[in-house]
Amino acid sequence: MQPSSRPVVGLATAGGPAERAVLRITGRGAIASAKEWFPFGFPSLPNKREVITGEWEWAASSAVEVQVLLFPGPDSATGEDVVELHCPGSPPVVEALLEQLHGAGVSPAPPGEFTRRAFLNGKIDLTQAEAVGDLVGAETADEAREAAKVLSGELGKQVQAARDALSLALVEIEAGLDFEEGDSQDLQPGEVDEHLARARVALEEGVRVEEKRQIEAAGVRVGLLGLPNAGKSSLFSSLTDKDVLISPEAGTTRDRLEGVWNLRGSGFEEVVLGDGPGLGGVAVDARDAEAQARSKEDSWDVWWLVVDSSDADAQLPSPPEGALVLVVFTKADLPRQVSNSVVDSAESMGGSVWVSSKTGKGYKALAERTSALLEHHATGRTRRLEVLRRHQVALGEALGALERAEQISESGEALDLLAEELRDAGRSLGTLVGDLAPEELLDLVFSRFCIGK
Numbered sequence: 001m002q003p004s005s006r007p008v009v010g011l012a013t014a015g016g017p018a019e020r021a022v023l024r025i026t027g028r029g030a031i032a033s034a035k036e037w038f039p040f041g042f043p044s045l046p047n048k049r050e051v052i053t054g055e056w057e058w059a060a061s062s063a064v065e066v067q068v069l070l071f072p073g074p075d076s077a078t079g080e081d082v083v084e085l086h087c088p089g090s091p092p093v094v095e096a097l098l099e100q101l102h103g104a105g106v107s108p109a110p111p112g113e114f115t116r117r118a119f120l121n122g123k124i125d126l127t128q129a130e131a132v133g134d135l136v137g138a139e140t141a142d143e144a145r146e147a148a149k150v151l152s153g154e155l156g157k158q159v160q161a162a163r164d165a166l167s168l169a170l171v172e173i174e175a176g177l178d179f180e181e182g183d184s185q186d187l188q189p190g191e192v193d194e195h196l197a198r199a200r201v202a203l204e205e206g207v208r209v210e211e212k213r214q215i216e217a218a219g220v221r222v223g224l225l226g227l228p229n230a231g232k233s234s235l236f237s238s239l240t241d242k243d244v245l246i247s248p249e250a251g252t253t254r255d256r257l258e259g260v261w262n263l264r265g266s267g268f269e270e271v272v273l274g275d276g277p278g279l280g281g282v283a284v285d286a287r288d289a290e291a292q293a294r295s296k297e298d299s300w301d302v303w304w305l306v307v308d309s310s311d312a313d314a315q316l317p318s319p320p321e322g323a324l325v326l327v328v329f330t331k332a333d334l335p336r337q338v339s340n341s342v343v344d345s346a347e348s349m350g351g352s353v354w355v356s357s358k359t360g361k362g363y364k365a366l367a368e369r370t371s372a373l374l375e376h377h378a379t380g381r382t383r384r385l386e387v388l389r390r391h392q393v394a395l396g397e398a399l400g401a402l403e404r405a406e407q408i409s410e411s412g413e414a415l416d417l418l419a420e421e422l423r424d425a426g427r428s429l430g431t432l433v434g435d436l437a438p439e440e441l442l443d444l445v446f447s448r449f450c451i452g453k
Helices: 030-037 091-103 113-120 126-137 141-151 154-177 193-211 232-240 286-297 340-348 363-411 415-433 439-447
Strands: 008-011 018-027 050-059 062-071 081-089 221-226 257-263 268-275 302-308 325-330 352-354
Touching (some): 008 091, 008 113, 018 091, 018 113, 050 091, 081 091, 126 415, 257 363, 325 363
Parallel strands (some): 221 268, 302 325
Antiparallel strands (some): 062 081, 257 268
16 A cells, blocks of 8 residues: 655644644645745745745735745655644735635545555554554543553554564475475474574563553443532532532532433433532632542533532533533523623533523523533544453454464364464554555544544
C-alpha cells in the first residue's frame, strides 16, 4: 500500500474563533510546489527546516501576517514534506485561506489523512496510529497516560522484538528442512528454544501493556454540578424518586448521592445520576470543604451544569476540562431573573434546557439532549474498546501459536509443523502492527479521526 502523493490541507487546530489557527499541508514535494499555491510576493521557501513570515492577502486589500513552518520529508511527522501555516484564528480568515489553497490545487484532507500517511510511510505502526485516536478520546488521566505509552512505541517495540525472535527461529528451522537428517545443518532438539523464549517474554510484556489500558465499560453516568442551592438536589430527587434532604441552607448536601434515572426509549434505559455538594460557594465548615473537594474529583460521562434561573446573581459553574456538558436552568416555574450574559454563555457551551422540578416542565427536552450527549460519548468509548479488543485478540492468537510451537519443539515432532505455527504467530503480529492489515481495516481506523489529524 503506497500513500497518495497528492498534497492535502486540513485545519489542525479546533474550529471557531481563536488567537491562532494552524493549517497543515502534507505531500511529496510540497515545499517546492508551495510557490504555486501561495500569493504573489510571498517570500520564497527553502527546502530545509525554517520559519518564514510573510503577508497573505485573504480578501481584497486585506492581508494578515502568516508564519510558515517547513518540515522537509522524510524527516517529518508524515514522512513527506509538511508545510504549516500559522495565522490569526479568525474563522473568515481561515476559511479564505483554505479556499485559496483548494483553488490552487491542494485537496481537502480526509479525516485521519495525516496519521494515515505517517503509517503508510513507516513513521508509525498501526497500534501507534490507533493510539492517536485513543489519546484524543481519553476520558481519564490513566487512559491518556496508557495511550501515550502506546503512541510512543511501547507496544510496538515488544511486538517487533517478538517478530525478530520468531524470524530467527524460522531461519534455523527452514535451514534444517533444507538438509537431510544427519547433515551438518540438521537441527538438534531444543535448538530454537532460546528464540521461542525471547518471543514469549516480548509477547507477555505486550499483553501487560494492553492490560493497563482497560477502558471502563460500565453504565452511563451523569453528574450534577452547581453552586449551592442551585436546585440540584430537587432535580435529582424528582428524576430518581429518591428522598434527599433539601434545604435553602448551603452545605446541606455533604456526600455524593447516586440514583437511577430511567430514560425509556432512548437507548439508555438506566442512567446513573450523581448529586454532590454545591461547588463554588464558601464552605460552611471543614466537612463541607472536604465534600466539595471530593465532588471535584468525581468522574462522569456527562455533566449537567445546574443554574438557578430565578437568581439574578446565578453563575455558571466551571466544568472539568474537556467534559461533555449540558447547562440546566432550574426553577423554570418561577420568574426568570438569571442574567442574559449567563444565558449567552450557556448557548456558547452548546445550549441549555429549562426545567422545573415541581411541574416537570422541560423534562422531555432534558432527556433528549442528554441522550444525544450520551450517544456521542458511548460511540467514542465503543471505538476505543474495539481497538483494545483487536490488540488483545492478535496478541492472544500469537501467544496461542507460540505455545503450540513450544509443545512441538519439546516433543520433537516434524519441523514443518513447528515452522507453520511460528508463521501463524508472525501473521497475527503483522496484522496487529498493520503490515498485513487489510485495506478495509485501515479505512475503518483512519475514518474515525477528525480532519487535521
